[in-house]
Amino acid sequence: MENSTAFTVPAWVPEGAQRYLAHTEAGRSIRDLARSAGCHASTILRQIRRIEMRRDDPLVDKALQSLAETHFPGAGNETASGPFFGVGDDPHRIPNAEDEAFEREALRVLRRLCETGAVLAVAEDMEKAVVVRDSGEGSTTRTAVVDCKTAQALALKDWIVCDNPGRVSRYRITQTGRTALSQLIADAENRARTQTEYGMAEAPAKFKTRNQADEKRPRRIRYCAAESPLIALSRRRDRDGKPFLDESLVRAGERLREDFELAQIGPRVTQNWDRFLTAGGCAGFEGDAPVARGSSEARDRVALALSDLGPGLSDVALRCCCYLEGLELAEKRMGWSARSGKIVLRIALQRLKRHYEKQAECDRLIG
Incomplete structure (x- = not known):
């Protein structure tokens, strides 16, 4: 008899991390994951290896540990046939309050990290991280306080990266993070406009950057549009x-x-x-x-x-x-x-x- 136990994760978890957790925590085989995803087993294997190599990053490692403890309780005692549902497997899934809270926090933090000279400083065994900005002449200014859970999620999604982890690791925003910030800003504006119009208007079109709207004449943006x-x-x-x-x-x-x-x-x-x-x-x-x-x-x-x-x-x-x-x-x-x-x-x-x-x-x- 097939085990019907389902393990769910938040919608913000990347697809590769979902499959990594399904393989390492829920015990699903690579071929089983490939059949569910409709792709070759080598594709799943590369995704799992990539996530495993990223565990050298302390934030990524702690994020995977937290997800395993929270969303895979007792997974080691389950059979390998138990289904694993994620965003990639359920396209009609509605984001819950946890996912929406993450989007709000990500929007706030990424805006700060886009400022010139801004980095996210994370110390070992600290519950909070801080965004600091180099204000010139050797001085720094603290611009935001971030919960470590949020910082872990940003690192897992590859929106921030640390070149040299240590007792105090400094993370900077990646190009993927800048693209995600543009999308988060557009989604927030669309939701605000929908609420203002009381849902009577048509669904707003997706936001497009200047480079996407006019690929023939790309324009280099010197500073981030989300900068203060x-x-x-x-x-x-x-x-x-x-x-x-x-x-x-x-x-x-x-x-x-x-x-x-x-x-x-x-x-x-x-x-x-x-x-x-x-x-x-x-x-x-x-x-x-x-x-x-x-x-x-x-x-x-x-x-x-x-x-x-x-x-x-x-x-x-x-x-x-x-x-x-x-x-x-x-x-x-x-x-x-x-x-x-x-x-x-x-x-x-x-x-x-x-x-x-x-x-x-x-x-x-x-x-």
């Missing part, structure tokens, strides 16, 4: 040759963005940030909405900073630092004259820097 507008402005020089935004102003804007992103953690955010874009308004929660799962302290810090900036300055800070809107779009939406947004943004960042300095002084006085 503050980073782009910090490269500009004024009349004296100094950066238009110095590092302290960029750090103030990045701190606001980090708190804003921490406040978004969860399947649904009930904080109404859009009300900050209206003069005299303030953020709040929906009366009958469930309790948000994001960080309440992060929401409080964002609300306090935007309230201190006041109307106008809080608008441009929220749009450019948190929503990552370009200056031209922000000027158009707010009805400002061309090239005036960067001046207002710098004033807002100066006020924001002063706000955080005051908060630091208050914290030192306590106790």
Whole structure:
């Protein structure tokens, strides 16, 4: 009698890793996997060997161990005929909450890693990793905190890579990761547009990059489109040759963005940030909405900073630092004259820097 036990894995797990786990943990033979996939056994063998060779990477090794412990409990006692279902075997599978949470985190982390000089630093036996960016002159800036489970998944999908693993391994984004970031951004925009139109519109077309849309005239993109507008402005020089935004102003804007992103953690955010874009308004929660799962302290810090900036300055800070809107779009939406947004943004960042300095002084006085 055939064993009907099924082992399932999250939708984000690559096809090669699924088959590797099915072979090593569930005990399925290579020929059995090849028959299920409709390909030659040598194809499955190459995929399994490739995953095995990648286990020298500490994040990849820990990701496979975690998947084996979580999704293959007692697999060694099962027969080799038990089916293994994955994304490749079930094309109609609907991603669950775990898969959607991974996509949100991957989008946040990959955006940070696309910034110039950014790497993901992972230390041994630490539950958290950090994204740090080289700010020049030998200094670094922390731009994001990442759960190690998310970092392991990114490494398993080959979206990040480490050239020299050690006690503190530094991972950089790969070309595959940049392509995945473009797709994640497009999917997020499509979902947002579908929700705005209440599902009455036709299914949006898939996002295409400039190179895909016009292969005859490929254009080299110098910087990532997902990069923060503050980073782009910090490269500009004024009349004296100094950066238009110095590092302290960029750090103030990045701190606001980090708190804003921490406040978004969860399947649904009930904080109404859009009300900050209206003069005299303030953020709040929906009366009958469930309790948000994001960080309440992060929401409080964002609300306090935007309230201190006041109307106008809080608008441009929220749009450019948190929503990552370009200056031209922000000027158009707010009805400002061309090239005036960067001046207002710098004033807002100066006020924001002063706000955080005051908060630091208050914290030192306590106790």
